[in-house]
Amino acid sequence: MRFYSFRVALALLLLLAPLTLLAQAQYLLRGVVRGTDGGALPGANVAVPTLGLGAATDANGRYELSLPAGRHRVVASFIGYKTVTEDVNLRGPQRLDLVLSAGTELQEVVIEGSGTLEQKLQTTQMGVERLSAREAKLLPALFGEVDILKTLQLKPGVQNGGEGTSGLFVRGGSADQNLFLVDDAVVYNPNHLFGLFSTFNSDVVQSVDLYKSGFPAQYGGRLSSVVDVKLREGSRDSFGVSGGIGLISSRLAVEAPIKKGKGSFLVAGRRTYFDVFTRQINKLNEDTKDYNPIPDYYFYDLNLKANYQLTDKDQVFLSGYFGNDVFGFNSTRGFNFDFHWGNRSATARWSHVFSPKLFTNSTATWSYYTYNIANKLDQFSFGLGSNIRDWNLRSDWEWRPTEKHVVRFGGSGTVHHFGVGRLQANGGSFNIGQNVEYDGLEGGLFAADNFTVTDKLALDYGLRLTGFRSGSNDYGGLEPRAAARYSLTPSLSLKASYALMYQYVHLVTNSGASLPTDIWYPSRLSVKPQRSQQVSTGFSWLLGAGKFLLTDEVYYKWAQRQIDFRDGAQLFVNPELDAEFLFGRGWAYGNEIYLEKKQGKTTGWLGYTLAWTKREFEPQRGTNGINGGRAFFPTYDRRHNLTLVLLHKLNKRVNLTGSFVYTSGNPTTLPTARIGVQDVYGGELQAVPIYPDRNSFRLPSYHRLDLGVVYKLKPWRTIGGESDLTLSIYNAYNRRNPYFIYIDEVKNEETGLPERYRARQVSLFPVIPSLTYNFKF
Template identity: 70%
Template sequence: MVTLSGRVLGEAGILPGATVAVPVLSAGVTADEQGNYSLSLPAGRYQVVVSFIGYQTVKRDLNLRNSQQLDFRLAPAGNELGEVVVEASGTLEQKQQSTQMSVERLTATEAKLLPALFGEVDILKTLQLKPGVQNGGEGTSGLFVRGGSADQNLVLVDDAVVYNPNHLFGLFSVFNSDAVQSVDLYKGGFPAQFGGRLSSVVDVKLREGNNQKLGVTGGLGLISSRLTVEGPLKKNKGAFLVSGRRTYFDIFTRRINQLNEGDPDFNPIPDYYFYDFNAKANYTLGEKDRVYLSGYYGQDKFGFNSTGGFNFNFNWGNAVASARWNHVFSPRLYANTSASFTHYKYEIANKLDQFSFNLSSTIRDYTLKTDFEYTPNERHTVRFGAMGTQHRFGVGRLKAGSTDGRLSFGDDVGYDGQEGALYATDNFRASDRWQLEGGLRLTGFRSGTDAYAGLEPRAAARYTLSPKLTLKANYALMYQYLHLVTNSGASLPTDIWYPSRLSVKPQRSQQVSAGASFLFAGGQWLLTNEVYYKWAKNQVDFRDGAQLFVNPDLDAEFLFGKGFAYGNEIYLEKKTGRTTGWVGYTLSWTKRRFPAQRGTSGINNGELFYPTYDRRHNLTVVGLHQLSKRVNLTGSFTLSSGNPTTLPLARFIFQDIYGDDASAVPVYPNRNGYRLAAYHRMDLGVVWKMKPTRWFTESDLTFSIYNAYNRRNPYFVFFDQVKNEDESQVIGYRARQVSLFPVIPSVTYNFKF
């Protein structure tokens, strides 16, 4: 046997998911996340076919006498007019043939075609259109995967963890679509190389940059602009990419404030903006060594400076960096070793005259990780590796003081933690019909004197009933040693990460899923159906009125419970032809139970309750149609059951002590007992590719209409007082439903030169 190995590259970097096949042997593999492939073959002459949708297929005749390394470079399939090419996320056949199930891959190119809120393309929000994935509320980018909460997603960008992947309270994710190559979302059947979170892995890969020529791409949008510069460090050897984006609400609000200066009735609008930068560089040191450097830095800034001398500043953001070394020991063995750093911090600073108040929280990780892939023969692919992380949890730091020194108090609550893992997994092609994968991940965590360890078995199987029909099943056990301290359903920048220590034990989940994939219409359509059941223990919530900020005894505020989630996901997908898209339907249940404990009656009096992201039905339809070489029409439709929410069942009059107005106090006897009205929305878009000009080699106008038929979807419901004409008397109460976004048209101009 000989081994053919190497990388598959496109115009602007690697092509994960590209197929390298030898048709005469019915053998083939797909390139991994780094674009690497490895194929074991008997020595001989073969035609090797390398393909990836959106790119021209390469066929090459090879005489393989010895193992050989060979990189394939595919050219885009576009024509002279530069039509919009859907760089699809792997072929349907690859998806059907893989042992891996419960994974969704999406490229930034696909996401960019779809209509988006305010025209801001957000690859995480696009993932919400996939079955099994729910959003946390109108317009937010949080992912709730198969009954898991948003903090149970492991969000990685080029191997480094991102702790708060949101801007503006979750309305936008931190991922700039110009810098992103693709994202893989694992909903279940987690490969053993991933761990640390219960519900999903969101694996974001940044683009590598064009190693052939210097280029600039950018976009002017309704609320932000983007600019990306990329080019070769050395032609065919290495490339760089630098991308930045900034919103400009603050420019308008400052102008409004200036215009109203001096008006005593005008309350100045606080400043708010966010920006982020992505950078990546890669360099081929030799035939066997490549290095990659990736970085992200982003900040949200909110500020208010009153003329009365009161200053309020609230800043938050992530800094992420990773360095990766890819070494090929032999065509059968290669390794990826990375060192990464991630840091998230929020800081609130108030100042009034001589008094100041500062509150902040951080989490910082240093991680070393190595992953090996070994292909001893054509039947086995073995992966193994290890990782270790040094965590620093700056749970809360408060400092209050005055310049005269009479006021001075504060606290600093922080912990260290060490997390480690070893794993090994083997993908065994037992026969033409059976493919099995078994893996084991040993994990451990320590914080102070508290230490925990866990064994995480992973298993997957694929059985090919016919070339068109495959059956798959998997099982995964996951531990999560980090917990998000939040008392809100939303992703707030003030959410804190807390280690497993003292009474706060690691969270644990187990998931089984099974499914069938049916490829039909000549491989143009893929129908998959998956059922899953997930059960979890040591789920965390917090007691009512919990003191979450700067609390040295924070673990006493936790409540622990169990979680259950099960459902069925149907997914029909078409990736080739002028019309592409998908239809997904999910029928699911998510439940939690927090019994009486720690002097409380638990949550919902210990009874089962539905978390806010439980949706019984969820239907998504996404369509992309290439009307002409210049015009693409896109649309998406979402219909889902309303989310559970907590409404007060009763009220009482509370007069309070001296001088305070009487008020109605709501009584909330149970959690999430009311379900909001169903949610449905249609978004429409047109991408109009313009002719190349002297200045721009490519440019397009992307029109989006968010919520095209102006549906008033429920965001939340509250109870309001009805008053008499002079507003002196309450004459009744009413329920009010608040919606967030009406129809929102937007246009974005994107360019490339």
């Protein structure tokens, strides 16, 4: 592998050169912000209003403020918590941990301080969305199943893959170009039930950060976005149980201190119960002749998280996930079918604070995704499967040499194992075994400096060096990252960013949706790493005495070595799969306008995106490419996208919420012509569709209104605690949104011959009300 070690060392030195600025005579105030349950609160705001200084806590709830010596009043606030004020007399570096208690009103009420908007105004980071599980829980959800990925789809620049699905398509990127991290472990398929639900149980999610551009240097490996999910920690003070009973699933979480004030654990589970009903239906029909039983289907998730404060400077975390979808079928005709798929992941992290200016996280993760199909008929049986497994070690360092610099550096190494395809087939006289496997080694080194040059100008610049080896194939590249913010006025900032990204692993999929049988494939032979570059610029403007933040971002992204597949490609258990790939380029550009309000009884946001996405695959490898080599719009191209989200606290017990979405119809391919094929012996004349240019037709536009009410019930007399009823109405005005259109043949009832052809539109979800009961004690 070509790591360019000397050049990298030189580059890192150059990066760190501006650090020669000397420290000021100020002292560092640092600490951790926690809830009363002991869990760290990432994204909380800690500020000294008299000095106009503030900081947001990091993923571990840590904050740091550089303050002049003397007395200061420190204010800490966070969504859904009472604001806390503490006085400090700073005579040297000092630690101040802050504990916030949940609001007396509904736990989920949004009372986020204006500091958050100010931080968004001041930060150099562009194209980032932070979402707390509390926000997601308030919003109406399909079948009442709160899904943090679907909430992210309400943000500008993020498209879904189809009605009700949790797939993300960020700024023209495809579904496999998102890096999903849960407590730093990669999740390869974050979907249940073909994308209708995500694998993130909202009961255990603390927050989600979505990066669309200006990617920080510590992230790499995907072209289009990073979805960084942090799970919450259990209470360090008391035993607690929370959960919910919904239309299609129930949830339960148990948390308790390991040692009071020192550490805690959290165990949470979720399971659907479609299968309970379908089994009963099958049982009632078991005597019905020719009855086809409904297959069993269910999914479940299990999360575990534990943390322990070893010393004042050392803390350890363990986090684990185990989830499966199970689909089974037993036919009376002797056919048995079992299909299951799921993710597992584990994270172990050690945080150590060397000094008030230097701390580190050392993390080991393990990720695994697998699917297996087993099929049996009399003496015939076959099994088909695929998996991907990662072992990852990473070290992240943060160093604050002066109040003007925050330096982050570190490295990571991942050992991948790609079980691209496994087939076992046995019959009366044959026994087939085929296994296609590859190994890969991925490494990355990064360094970045967030440099506050003046009160008006801040820079964030960094470099990431990545490399990948699979067999005898080596790849590598430098990924520069840069962002700048210039404050025109105290309430108006201009911003710009640039990022280059490489992606060394690729999803082999031949469908428009995220399917569990999609396979991950390494860069090898003709399959070179994907590469993208993105520039974006825009402004953030604090309006209405700090109550509103208006953000506008323009972006242009261009990508090389995008992948697709030749028609009729053999994607399964093919040792020469690389020969089935086609390579092309893609580009996307657009403008995102975003107005948000996070303070007061009524909060929410309004977003509008105008965007274009195109891909082009020229003739190659004995094919005409895709679409004859002409550029085309992928199915996730949407010209206009408007979202309005409102949350209103009516009184102490009632929260009203609503969201409205409007998007242009997605491109699709409809057959323009037909031919008749008689075929050989037997059968009837069949109409065979002839397709024109790919995605040359657009479905009608999509719009939908969802409404929700959260009603807090009275505390239980015996054990205290709290509970609420959440009513969601999905698609409130029952819009028949197009899911897809097909051409149907209408036959004459008497002759059985085709009479005419018609276009039919299929919609997926009508108005769907749902009620969920949530509790916590």
